[in-house]
Amino acid sequence: MNDAGVREQDVDRTYETLVKDATDGGYRLNPDAEFVKNLICGLLKNEQRYGYRACPCRLASGKKEEDLDIICPCDYRDSDLEEHGACYCALYVNEAIADGSRKVAPVPERRPPRSERGRKKDAAVRTITPGMAPIFSLSLPVWRCKVCGYLCAREQPPGICPICKAKKDRFERFA
Amino acid sequence: MVVEHVNGKNKGKVMLYALSTCGWCAKTKDLLRELGIAFDYTFVDLLEGMEQNEAMDQVEKFNQSGSFPTLVIDNRKSIVGFREKEIREAFGA
Numbered sequence: 001m002n003d004a005g006v007r008e009q010d011v012d013r014t015y016e017t018l019v020k021d022a023t024d025g026g027y028r029l030n031p032d033a034e035f036v037k038n039l040i041c042g043l044l045k046n047e048q049r050y051g052y053r054a055c056p057c058r059l060a061s062g063k064k065e066e067d068l069d070i071i072c073p074c075d076y077r078d079s080d081l082e083e084h085g086a087c088y089c090a091l092y093v094n095e096a097i098a099d100g101s102r103k104v105a106p107v108p109e110r111r112p113p114r115s116e117r118g119r120k121k122d123a124a125v126r127t128i129t130p131g132m133a134p135i136f137s138l139s140l141p142v143w144r145c146k147v148c149g150y151l152c153a154r155e156q157p158p159g160i161c162p163i164c165k166a167k168k169d170r171f172e173r174f175a
Numbered sequence: 176m177v178v179e180h181v182n183g184k185n186k187g188k189v190m191l192y193a194l195s196t197c198g199w200c201a202k203t204k205d206l207l208r209e210l211g212i213a214f215d216y217t218f219v220d221l222l223e224g225m226e227q228n229e230a231m232d233q234v235e236k237f238n239q240s241g242s243f244p245t246l247v248i249d250n251r252k253s254i255v256g257f258r259e260k261e262i263r264e265a266f267g268a
Contacts, residue, residue: 035198056194057194057196057200
């Protein structure tokens with residue numbers, strides 16, 4: 001048990017899982033294993049406190065519906081990887097940083113500030129109402145995983161994203 | 176608000192708003208210690224209710240995005256994120 005009240009073996013086990021999941025999904029973790037384990041410790045601490053793995057580098061509200069966008073991997077990971085080569089907390093990095101040919105630089109916060117959050121209410125999972133049908137008619141609604149962008153056409157989003165394993169509540173209606 | 180004080184050289188009022196779980200906040204705190212500067216810090220995630228709200232209001236005064244770490248020097252200048260070069264320069268190190 002470390003200072004944060006997280007067991008070392010849980011950190012190590014989670015590290016193994018994250019490395020595997022990242023590799024399977026075409027992502028790379030920060031090459032600094034100690035730094036990554038510290039982040040994982042924060043993730044597990046947040047899981048204890050809030051019941052979900054909120055980003056360790058952001059302040060979670062403790063209300064899951066308000067924090068869905070910052071459950072790791074967060075909704076902003078792919079955009080930050082693209083623009084800055086690392087996600088906000090630098091758990092995930094691009095090839096150049098993973099290989100050590102480039103260094104991580106601070107990533108500016110992409111998440112809207114407190115005052116602007118929730119202004120655009122978009123429920124993560126909406127059930128289909130008749131008025132929502134687009135002009136061009138699709139035989140099924142299309143759902144988008146906000147974590148990895150996976151799209152699927154079916155009555156409801158899948159329970160777990162088959163690509164990145166994000167849960168059902170991370171899907172949005174796309175079409 | 177629970178504020179911890181770290182002794183060191185007086186370089187004005189130095190306040191670090193941090194999260195207990197954040198790796199970059201830890202690096203910032205380590206750097207300030209390395210520079211031997213006197214500073215105060217608070218872990219905003221460990222504050223509750225009103226106290227946390229008040230701390231966030233303070234952070235947002237200097238850093239609109241409300242992100243961490245936010246380092247406030249003399250209630251005037253702020254450095255957001257672990258910007259090692261900027262932090263060293265701000266303290267003439």
